[in-house]
Amino acid sequence: MLRNLKITLAYDGSDFHGWQVQPERATIQGTLAAAIERVIGAKILPQGSGRTDAGVHALAQVATCQLDAGIPTENLRSALNHVLPSAIRVLCVEEAEPEFHARKSARAKTYRYRIFRGEICPPLLARYVYHYPYPLDEKAIRAAAALIVGEHDFTSFAAADPERGREEGESSNVRTICSSAWRRIDSAEMSQGRPPDGLNEFVYTVRGSGFLHHMVRNLVGTFLLVGKGALDCAGLKRILEARDRSTAGSTAPACGLYLVSVEY
Amino acid sequence: MLRNLKITLAYDGSDFHGWQVQPERATIQGTLAAAIERVIGAKILPQGSGRTDAGVHALAQVATCQLDAGIPTENLRSALNHVLPSAIRVLCVEEAEPEFHARKSARAKTYRYRIFRGEICPPLLARYVYHYPYPLDEKAIRAAAALIVGEHDFTSFAAADPERGREEGESSNVRTICSSAWRRIDSAEMSQGRPPDGLNEFVYTVRGSGFLHHMVRNLVGTFLLVGKGALDCAGLKRILEARDRSTAGSTAPACGLYLVSVEY
Numbered sequence: 001m002l003r004n005l006k007i008t009l010a011y012d013g014s015d016f017h018g019w020q021v022q023p024e025r026a027t028i029q030g031t032l033a034a035a036i037e038r039v040i041g042a043k044i045l046p047q048g049s050g051r052t053d054a055g056v057h058a059l060a061q062v063a064t065c066q067l068d069a070g071i072p073t074e075n076l077r078s079a080l081n082h083v084l085p086s087a088i089r090v091l092c093v094e095e096a097e098p099e100f101h102a103r104k105s106a107r108a109k110t111y112r113y114r115i116f117r118g119e120i121c122p123p124l125l126a127r128y129v130y131h132y133p134y135p136l137d138e139k140a141i142r143a144a145a146a147l148i149v150g151e152h153d154f155t156s157f158a159a160a161d162p163e164r165g166r167e168e169g170e171s172s173n174v175r176t177i178c179s180s181a182w183r184r185i186d187s188a189e190m191s192q193g194r195p196p197d198g199l200n201e202f203v204y205t206v207r208g209s210g211f212l213h214h215m216v217r218n219l220v221g222t223f224l225l226v227g228k229g230a231l232d233c234a235g236l237k238r239i240l241e242a243r244d245r246s247t248a249g250s251t252a253p254a255c256g257l258y259l260v261s262v263e264y
Numbered sequence: 265m266l267r268n269l270k271i272t273l274a275y276d277g278s279d280f281h282g283w284q285v286q287p288e289r290a291t292i293q294g295t296l297a298a299a300i301e302r303v304i305g306a307k308i309l310p311q312g313s314g315r316t317d318a319g320v321h322a323l324a325q326v327a328t329c330q331l332d333a334g335i336p337t338e339n340l341r342s343a344l345n346h347v348l349p350s351a352i353r354v355l356c357v358e359e360a361e362p363e364f365h366a367r368k369s370a371r372a373k374t375y376r377y378r379i380f381r382g383e384i385c386p387p388l389l390a391r392y393v394y395h396y397p398y399p400l401d402e403k404a405i406r407a408a409a410a411l412i413v414g415e416h417d418f419t420s421f422a423a424a425d426p427e428r429g430r431e432e433g434e435s436s437n438v439r440t441i442c443s444s445a446w447r448r449i450d451s452a453e454m455s456q457g458r459p460p461d462g463l464n465e466f467v468y469t470v471r472g473s474g475f476l477h478h479m480v481r482n483l484v485g486t487f488l489l490v491g492k493g494a495l496d497c498a499g500l501k502r503i504l505e506a507r508d509r510s511t512a513g514s515t516a517p518a519c520g521l522y523l524v525s526v527e528y
Contacts, residue, residue, distance in 0.1 A: 012387035057388070086390035123276035124321070126350035128388055 003073060004100055007032075007046060007063045007080075008092040014127045014255065015087060018054040019061070021045065028052070031088060032063065032080075039079045040070045049102040049109065049262040050211070055254030057128065059112075060091065062262045064102040100264070108178065110207040110260040111216045113252065116187070118200040125187060129201065130256035136227035138202060142182050144226040144236050145204065148219065151176045155243035157219050158212035173243075175215075177208040182223075205260070214251055222249035267337060268364055271296075271310060271327045271344075272356040278391045278519065279351060282318040283325070285309065292316070295352060296327065296344075303343045304334045313366045313373065313526040314475070319518030321392065323376075324355065326526045328366040364528070372442065374471040374524040375480045377516065380451070382464040389451060393465065394520035400491035402466060406446050408490040408500050409468065412483065415440045419507035421483050422476035437507075439479075441472040446487075469524070478515055486513035 011028055021030040033045050046063035071079055076093040084090065099105075114129040121131040155173040184199035204220060222239065225231040231239075231249070239247045275292055285294040297309050310327035335343055340357040348354065363369075378393040385395040419437040448463035468484060486503065489495040495503075495513070503511045 010387050012390065081384065086385065086395070087387045089384050089387055091384060120345065120353050120355060121350065123274050123351045123353055124392055126276065131350070 001068070002098075003067050004096045004098050005065055005067055005073065005076070006092075006094045006096040006100060006102070007065065007076075007090055008094075009058065009061050009063065009088060009090050011058050011061065011089070012087040012127070013052060013055050013057045016054065018056070019048050019051045028058075028061075028088060029063075031084065035080050035083045036065065038083045039076070040067060042067070042070075047102050049106050050259075051213070052259055053214070053217075053254050053257075056257045056259065057255075058259040060261045061259055062102045062106075062264075064096065064100060102262070105264050106210070106262050108207055108209055108263040109211060110205065110263075111211065112206075112258040112260050113204040113216060113220045114256045114258070115202045115204075115220075116200060117202050122187075127255060129187075130253045132224070134228075136202070136224070137229060138182065138184075138227065140229075140232070141202075141223045141227045144223050144231075144233055145180045145182050145206075147233055147236055148180050148206075148240070149177050152240055153243055154212055154215055154240075156239050156245055156248045157215045157222070158245060159214040159218075160245045173212055175208055175210050175212065177206060180204075180206045180208075180219075217252045217254065217257060218245075218248055218250075220252035220256070224252065225249040265332070266362075267331050268360045268362050269329055269331055269337065269340070270356075270358045270360040270364060270366070271329065271340075271354060272358075273322065273325050273327065274353050274355055275322050275325065276351040276391070277316060277319050277321045280318065282320070283312050283315045292322075292325075292352060293327075295348065299344050299347045299352075300329065302347045303340070304331060306331070306334075311366050313370050314523075315477070316521075316523055317478070317518050320521045320523065321519075322523040324525045325523050326366045326370075326528075328360065328364060366526070369528050370474070370526050372471055372473055372527040373475060374469065374527075375475065376470075376522040376524050377468040377480060377484045378520045378522070379466045379468075379484075380464060381466050386451075391519060393451075394517045396488070398492075400466070400488070401493060402446065402448075402491065404493075404496070405466075405487045405491045408487050408495075408497055409444045409446050409470075411497055411500055412444050412470075412504070413441050416504055417507055418476055418479055418504075420503050420509055420512045421479045421486070422509060423478040423482075424509045437476055439472055439474050439476065441470060444468075444470045444472075481516045481518065481521060482509075482512055482514075484516035484520070488516065489513040 017025040017027050019028045021027050036044050044065045046065040049062045073093055073095050077090050080090045116129040116131045119133045153174050158173055182204050185201045185203050186199045187201045281289040281291050283292045285291050300308050308329045310329040313326045337357055337359050341354050344354045380393040380395045383397045417438050422437055446468050449465045449467050450463045451465045
């Protein structure tokens with residue numbers, strides 16, 4: 001009997017060329033496919049909820065694949081983790097309804113972007129945050145983040161390459177953002193035993209119906225312009241209305257971005 | 265005027281072949297020397313408080329080097345961090361007394377060893393802990409750790425290679441351990457937003473007058489034998505008294521070990 005499997009996985013994207021399989025390059029999708037082949041002996045390409053770029057991390061990416069006979073579902077998680085590199089972990093394998101599809105069935109996604117604000121970025125954090133120790137008007141950034149909540153055409157924040165700007169099968173750049181907020185958190189725990197020096201991370205969390213390619217990183221790059229005083233809230237509104245990528249800020253580095261969760 | 269500089273640095277040891285400079289290989293000492301050369305234009309090999317092995321991390325390693333003219337001491341930290349890779353950070357540069365020496369002046373060192381006990385090790389932790397999800401009698405391990413406090417000959421826990429067993433200039437394997445304890449801590453913070461599943465790290469902290477090569481990792485490997493029930497406290501005492509490396513447990517993996525601090 002054909003099982004439609006929902007695989008939830010976490011990864012450190014630092015050493016991978018993104019999600020999508022590519023010849024001769026280590027990718028998350030390709031590495032997961034190789035692990036599935038080793039475990040069940042069949043070539044199957046798992047379909048993700050969306051692509052993540054090179055260097056982007058995931059706390060709970062979701063992928064689907066169809067398997068027939070072979071290893072019981074409840075044994076797949078440990079079998080896959082046994083052959084996967086430690087930078088990729090399968091958190092959960094479940095049998096889903098036949099019509100369930102990681103990308104098409106997704107109703108909402110949450111992303112996070114971590115900026116380390118301390119003067120010296122601890123080496124153990126360096127792969128996992130964007131280090132920006134310079135002055136920022138964080139109050140202005142918080143106000144700007146609130147402006148994108150609601151339904152908008154996010155063309156100004158999509159990757160300039162139109163082929164990559166949208167997920168497959170999508171025909172519009174309109175997306176609905178349910179929440180968009182920055183907060184300070186303490187990553188002192190991560191340096192293990194060093195005295196905490198205040199809440200040293202400035203973290204953006206955004207939840208929406210869907211996201212265009214590079215959209216979160218382009219939003220963060222634009223919020224940073226606001227923080228530097230180069231753009232105000234009225235300017236951000238004009239960028240949103242312009243539907244023109246060239247008006248917005250640059251793309252923030254991949255290493256700070258996390259796909260936190262996918263809702264169905 | 266010749267300045268004797270005390271440099272405190274943190275590093276992620278994962279991608280380095282240890283502290284000590286080696287031809288054709290990336291090491292912490294070699295990378296720091298190259299950074300000093302780029303900043304001040306002179307070839308100087310900084311002397312560390314001790315060597316750390318390939319894959320071992322440091323929260324506050326100390327090194328000394330002598331500089332004459334050039335860049336002011338207060339500017340060195342940011343100048344060095346500007347040219348160092350993000351896996352190595354200079355935390356502090358101070359002028360020390362002429363007789364101060366990172367290794368010879370050290371009075372005590374603290375090391376930490378992190379074991380991740382959860383079933384699935386989060387990818388963002390994988391480089392920084394030893395993942396050991398199997399049953400362990402942690403109460404027995406805690407009791408065993410207390411036994412090594414005090415002055416002992418640690419030959420049974422030194423690297424088998426006698427050349428590498430001792431720091432340069434040392435002639436005895438007797439060391440004094442001031443504290444040696446395991447505790448559970450929560451690394452849930454490190455998975456950023458995932459629900460905490462209890463105190464998922466079992467962490468060993470040991471402070472002593474000095475340590476032989478591989479000593480902390482060999483102690484941890486032997487404590488794990490105690491945790492698995494293969495050795496009891498009386499057996500550990502016999503190993504200590506045997507002064508024979510072949511009697512103790514295996515060397516625990518480097519990735520879990522941290523040089524936490526050096527006291528002067």
